[in-house]
Amino acid sequence: MLKRIFSYFHSYKKYGFLTVFCVVSESVFELIIPLLMADIVDIGVAGGDKAYIFRKGLQMVFCALLALILGIGSARFAAVCGQGLGAELRKAEYEKLQSFSFSNIDHFRVSSLVTRLTSDVTNIQNTVSSGIRPVCRSPVMLLVATGMAFSINKNLALVFFVALPVLGFLLFQIILHVRPLYTKMQVAIDAVNRIVQENLTAVRVVKSYVRGDYEIEKFDKVNADLKNTSERAFRLTAMNMPAMQFVMYGTILSILRFGGNMVHVGTMKVGELTGFLSYVMQILNSLMMMSAVFMMLTRSLASAKRITEVLVEVPEITDADSEEIAVERGEIEFDHVYFKYKKEAPEYVLSDISFHIESGQTIGIVGQTGSAKSTLVQLIPRLYEATEGCIRVDGRPVRQYPVEHLRDAIAMVLQKNTLFSGTLRENLRWGKADATDAELEEACRIACADEFIDRLESGFDTEMGQGGVNVSGGQKQRLCIARALLKNPKVLILDDSTSAVDTATEAKIRSQLAEKLPNMTKIIIAQRISSVRHADQILILEDGRLCGMGTHEELLASNGIYQEIYESQKEGAEL
């Protein structure tokens, strides 16, 4: 998994190597300084040579400055390569995300995708930026110090053969046990955050049903759970320090005991004993540092796992079966189409749907809430993939078109419409990136958006705000239609996209569409009968099945469901 993550270093790899180089050479200089120091005391001071003292002193300062330069270099390079990795990961995730179909997105849920792209990546990049130094430094320190210790006294160094495995074993045990605890802790944190989030968004519901106490009770439960798991995780992590001290103190005592004996027997000098002790400290310290890095790595492993999950997810809809063809006419055929969102779901959302739309026809679709009208039309541009059966455009299965060409030819105005932050012009240009003002105006005229755009303070340069908060619902719907028209599509799908537009304007849009764009196939999903009554054909959906098809008059004469819908709206229409 880490291998996969680290493969995204790409061009930042060289900075990684530079960091390693800087850190290692910096450690070497740091190791030289105490030796120079020893020379000052043992040779300079002992020999009374002032010039020697100053020379060595200057050498020390020189080494210190070199270490400084290398240190700054390592900090810089570590930052570059850690943040570079982060940027590459985010980009890779984002690209992957764009290739996802909706079933992939449903699988992760939107909120979790956002954290996977943001805080999880931040975790990884900070671990790399700050972990790379101790990771490179401690092995160098460990090796050099062990070598030194051995060169001073081989027999005494045997103490390490007891101390190191003991410490290593203890640290390993801690890391081994703490890992699952961190995972549990993450789950508990998610639960706490979820309840807080829900209470913030649904504050009106909580207050109007006076469920504050109930929510507090719910929260206290997950909160206590979080406390317990994090207490366990942190307590185990905190075992690090005493374990380390335990081993270190034991080592010091044994070295004094055996070393003392050796000094007594005469196989070792006192100076060597003290020098040996300082190396012991260094060795154990570097082990300690390594274990701290491992702890950090353990915590970021959870993030790495979540990122990898996104990166390895297989996009459900691909261009695997496509050929280089484009939609020419906009003829649509459903051939015994079945659909369900998840393979394991027991019932189909759409069952056995078959119909045929000629190019240039206008089709209305009506049906109850939850009768899968939106799902049906979303199969045409392959937002979802039909589970069984075949959908053909211009006589060829949709799978044979490259997704890009298919969606270029099919414009869809969604039920849940979104405008993005940016100006009106930028939003409309989603439809056509290089659209001229004349084209924009023309599209807006057809969608009846021109009349209120003129009234906007800065016209096409009006800022929309996130989600298009600066225009009313009806205005937003008309802008979304204009945006879709700019694509100059072969097929236009309007999914309940004039519900907030008054009936008079709606009729005007409808007639302009028919007049100005006669060759475009139009599919209109609507609640109001008045929106579809002029269509060439009307489809009636009920519980995911096609329950009738025909013109307004035919259906009114023969179809019970259609009659009921008509009845429920009649009063208003007849006034």
Next chain:
Amino acid sequence: MPRYVGYKRPKNTKKTLKSLLHYFGYYKWMLALVALLVLISTSANLLGTYLLKPVINQYILPGDIGGLIAALFGMGVMYLCGAAATFGYNQLMVKTAQKVIKKIREDLFAHVQKLPLPYFDAHTHGDLMSRFTNDVDTVQEALNNSFTLLIQSFLMLSGTITMLLVLSVRLSLIVIVFLMVMFASIKFNGKRSRRYFQRQQAELARINGFVEEMVAGQKVEKVFNHEKADLEEFCRRNENLRKASTGALSYSGMMIPTIVCLSYVNYAVSACVGGLFTLAGLFDLGSLASYLVYVRQSAQPLNQFTQQVNFILAALSGAERIFEMMEEEPEVDEGDVTISRVRKREDGSIQECPEYTGQFAWKKPDGTLVPLQGQVQFEDVVFGYVPEKPVLNRISLEAEPGQKLAFVGSTGAGKTTIINLINRFYEISGGRITYDGIDIRDIRKRDLRLSLSMVIQDTHLFTGTIAENIRYGKLDATEEEIRRAAKIANADSFIRRLPQGYDTMLYGDGSNLSQGQRQLLAIARAAVSRPPVLILDEATSSIDTRTERLIEKGMDAIMEGCTVFVIAHRLSTVRNSEKILVLEKGVVIEQGNHEELVSKKGRYYQLYTGQFEME
């Protein structure tokens, strides 16, 4: 290991510290115990280094092995105490910290429940959320580690400086000067990198905003083949973030090498000057050697000390934000009229009773009972979300018990505002609202709200099963009641078709259901609570007209005997109301029943015939 924080300094350190200490409550002595244990542990460490010299001089050099073993045994006991103390303070600190953090989260959440609605309007969810996540986290980190490390490094630092002073006051001046230089450079560097971190934070927010908007608008992106353009924009922001955070980390990463370098220069200068001193006979060789050991040790605790101070400051500014929120004024609730379950006596008078009879009465503070009927009256009500901009201007209206009252009008006319005043989500700034003749400000809030049931414009569901979501309306509802409510809302049929029926889990605000299905559930939730007053704010806007017809019968059953307030932009929903009020810019411009208003040929007529846009 450095942790990186881009914090702001707390504004009122003393006060925040006091509130935080207050949280330790009777754990305060725990903190004292922890401090004591840190003292023991650090002393054992320092003493161990100090004892090396006498052990070598007194036992090893003379070859007194028996004495050596005895001395080592003594040191062993001391070390054991030290390690045990380390174990003790770490465990105690984590335990105490987690208890305190739990209590803070608990209190924060409980306080959030008490805050009035305007507070939620004025703060974004992200902002409020971050108090629960980021701010609580920094406090937790600081409590877990920084407190003990701060004491420890302080002890180490002062211990080392003391030893240096004991060995040579004059030589120590060099060290003290260098320590001051180090301290200054840490402060300087901290200030600069803080600026970089703030820029990084801003860039991070920018990219997060983009990702959130784009993930939410995925369908539109796909439909328009807009992936490439978005990827470009993403890459641009990504690159900006990378640059900003590389800068921030480079600066903060420079801190350690700088300190290390300074400490070596310090070391070199001390060695040279010390050497000269020794040559001049002011110092002996052994003392110089151990003096230099202490010099070498001095930089590390200083570095740690300043680092921990920074973390604690960051934690305090987090704590400050948490306490700020806790100090926000809760909703005012001075009402003392409550609701009681009552039974009718044979003579027609009413009597309190413990069981559910379906009949309620207001219980005034003096004990008198007034039967709850559901009459609501507005008298010259004035209200604005901000005082300068009144949204409602002297609104007067009356709903008789059992009457259905509808509000129509364009977006922003003040329909939703009116009903948000009945349950006191917002406080009126003028006039009076009465409920069965009682000023609603005299009614205890929970009783007031329990007597009203609301289905609001934006449907919100909770993570949990469908049954649990419906039960939200009445916590002790039986399976039977839930099913009946679902049937009334016409939700039963789609629920039964879900994989696990009523036990199907809903996640993320019910995102696995369609908008219409969610509204049906919200209606079921209201149906199960059966209150005397029902408020429907665009409750059926996403439900098709035929289904609405189907629900209507059920709705009629719920509404029977209820006073009902309805807001709808679909006029078929409101036309059978006893009274329809047409609102425009916070004023009632037309009033009457459907027939009256149609024959008036005014604004209602225009709306009804589609000549005028609703939203």
